[in-house]
Amino acid sequence: MSVQQAIREVEALLGKERLLTAVEDLACYSFDGTADAPSKRPDAVIMPETTEEVQAIMRIASKYKIPVYPRGAGTNLSGGTIPIKGGLVVTFQRMNKILEIDAENLTATVQPGVIIASLNAAVAPYGLIYPPDPGTVSTATMAGSTAECSGGLRGLKYGVTKHYIMGLEVVLANGEKFRAGGKTVKNVTAYDLVKLFTGSEGTLGIITELIVKLIPAPETKKSMLAIFSDLDDAGKTIAGIIAAKVIPATLEIMDKTTIETVEAFAKAGLPTDAEAVLLIEVDGIAEVVEKEAQAVVEVCKRFNGKVQVARDDAEREKLWAARRAALPALARKSPTTVLEDATVPRSRIPEMLRAIRAIAKKYDLLIGTFGHAGDGNLHPTILCDERNAEQMKRVHKAVDEIFRVAVDMGGTLSGEHGIGMAKMKYLEWELGATGVDVLRRIKEALDPDYLLNPGKMVAGRS
Numbered sequence: 001m002s003v004q005q006a007i008r009e010v011e012a013l014l015g016k017e018r019l020l021t022a023v024e025d026l027a028c029y030s031f032d033g034t035a036d037a038p039s040k041r042p043d044a045v046i047m048p049e050t051t052e053e054v055q056a057i058m059r060i061a062s063k064y065k066i067p068v069y070p071r072g073a074g075t076n077l078s079g080g081t082i083p084i085k086g087g088l089v090v091t092f093q094r095m096n097k098i099l100e101i102d103a104e105n106l107t108a109t110v111q112p113g114v115i116i117a118s119l120n121a122a123v124a125p126y127g128l129i130y131p132p133d134p135g136t137v138s139t140a141t142m143a144g145s146t147a148e149c150s151g152g153l154r155g156l157k158y159g160v161t162k163h164y165i166m167g168l169e170v171v172l173a174n175g176e177k178f179r180a181g182g183k184t185v186k187n188v189t190a191y192d193l194v195k196l197f198t199g200s201e202g203t204l205g206i207i208t209e210l211i212v213k214l215i216p217a218p219e220t221k222k223s224m225l226a227i228f229s230d231l232d233d234a235g236k237t238i239a240g241i242i243a244a245k246v247i248p249a250t251l252e253i254m255d256k257t258t259i260e261t262v263e264a265f266a267k268a269g270l271p272t273d274a275e276a277v278l279l280i281e282v283d284g285i286a287e288v289v290e291k292e293a294q295a296v297v298e299v300c301k302r303f304n305g306k307v308q309v310a311r312d313d314a315e316r317e318k319l320w321a322a323r324r325a326a327l328p329a330l331a332r333k334s335p336t337t338v339l340e341d342a343t344v345p346r347s348r349i350p351e352m353l354r355a356i357r358a359i360a361k362k363y364d365l366l367i368g369t370f371g372h373a374g375d376g377n378l379h380p381t382i383l384c385d386e387r388n389a390e391q392m393k394r395v396h397k398a399v400d401e402i403f404r405v406a407v408d409m410g411g412t413l414s415g416e417h418g419i420g421m422a423k424m425k426y427l428e429w430e431l432g433a434t435g436v437d438v439l440r441r442i443k444e445a446l447d448p449d450y451l452l453n454p455g456k457m458v459a460g461r462s
């Protein structure tokens with residue numbers, strides 16, 4: 001009843017054109033990029049064009065106590081945009097303007113629906129880049145990736161989204177708005193509200209504008225493939241590269257299952273008899289890149305790696321195409337692909353890879369693992385079929401065990417995909433009961449009725 005009344009008030013505010021209520025439209029917003037997750041249709045999808053409209057929507061939602069789910073491109077992998085309790089999905093495709101590129105202060109000011117790749121295309125003529133690069137750069141939005149605190153392939157050298165968000169405008173659950181941060185490199189005014197809302201997964205407020213940091217584009221890049229017949233040697237190489245004081249832009253690993261699958265799919269020339277390969281890219285000023293590439297080759301050889309250095313852009317592109325093929329190649333082997341992002345200190349990568357292999361054996365599952373070895377962020381990918389209930393029980397047990405092992409190794413539940421729905425049950429392992437209660441107290445201070453993205457990250461008290 002009250003949902004319908006709320007929808008009528010939203011319609012009076014925005015008109016019919018920016019409000020979807022047809023079943024076939026709502027079905028498109030009932031799921032996101034997450035496999036093995038429940039789906040649920042919202043009651044309506046709303047497309048605001050201004051911050052004031054977002055405020056008005058939140059006032060209506062707050063009056064009728066209707067759940068609201070902010071949504072970017074819906075590519076997240078943690079069930080973050082599934083409207084699990086029904087209510088209103090708010091999307092930002094009509095708030096997608098780059099408001100300013102300030103080359104002097106190295107910042108850009110953008111609306112929430114700007115696609116990451118569009119920002120990079122716009123700043124390229126200034127010789128600048130916005131470094132966060134999740135695999136979905138050409139679809140994911142600035143606010144979605146900020147609320148998720150996305151990472152990507154360049155995390156080791158360039159960090160993740162939170163390192164590039166300098167200022168935010170946010171609408172709260174009751175419709176009030178505030179701004180925090182700005183264009184200054186230094187800003188220690190009070191609590192770091194920008195960091196609090198970055199990675200808040202749509203549970204604390206709606207991001208309506210962002211000021212982001214840009215950096216000069218690297219002058220040149222060099223990419224290498226290192227092949228190992230022993231997992232430990234690959235692990236020692238990862239540590240050895242860092243010990244040689246080289247921080248590659250990208251340092252990726254693929255395990256044997258992933259190599260075999262990618263090769264069968266993409267014919268990228270990967271060695272199927274290898275236990276692991278590392279894909280490494282150094283970037284920066286030409287002379288430094290040359291020196292760093294030499295140092296990387298020496299370390300790889302010291303630990304019995306066979307190294308191929310890409311000689312030109314075509315060879316470089318071929319290497320990265322192989323890495324990009326990892327997920328699609330694994331995904332085509334089975335109807336369901338459960339992709340996790342367990343993360344451990346980088347020194348424990350070989351141990352973690354072996355643990356994942358043992359878990360796969362224990363539960364009789366096929367798990368391919370690839371990921372951002374340089375920052376310890378692995379993507380164990382379980383190939384399964386969600387129609388097979390017995391197999392899915394084994395999958396869920398395996399996932400539980402993978403996260404238990406990661407936390408026990410001093411790692412974390414999420415390197416970049418967030419907590420969303422699926423990982424809420426593990427939070428106490430990492431934060432303890434008091435830590436989880438602190439999350440709850442923050443949530444309830446800002447959104448006492450759990451209107452914003454309920455059922456995600458912070459469980460209610462009931």
Ligand SMILES: Cc1cc2nc3c(=O)[nH]c(=O)nc-3n(C[C@H](O)[C@H](O)[C@H](O)COP(=O)(O)OP(=O)(O)OC[C@H]3O[C@@H](n4cnc5c(N)ncnc54)[C@H](O)[C@@H]3O)c2cc1C
Nearest residue numbers: 072073074075076080135141143144145147151202207416
């Ligand atoms: C094939 C594939 C590869 C991927 N590779 C990577 C990778 O390499 N690294 C990585 O980190 N992730 C990766 N992801 C996950 C995902 O793409 C990223 O998290 C992405 O940045 C999410 O952006 P989005 O616009 O799709 O956000 P959505 O999925 O729409 O939303 C993400 C979260 O942000 C919230 N949100 C959205 N808009 C707002 C707003 N305006 N205000 C407040 N909250 C909001 C949502 O409620 C949700 O909780 C991958 C996903 C896929 C499918």
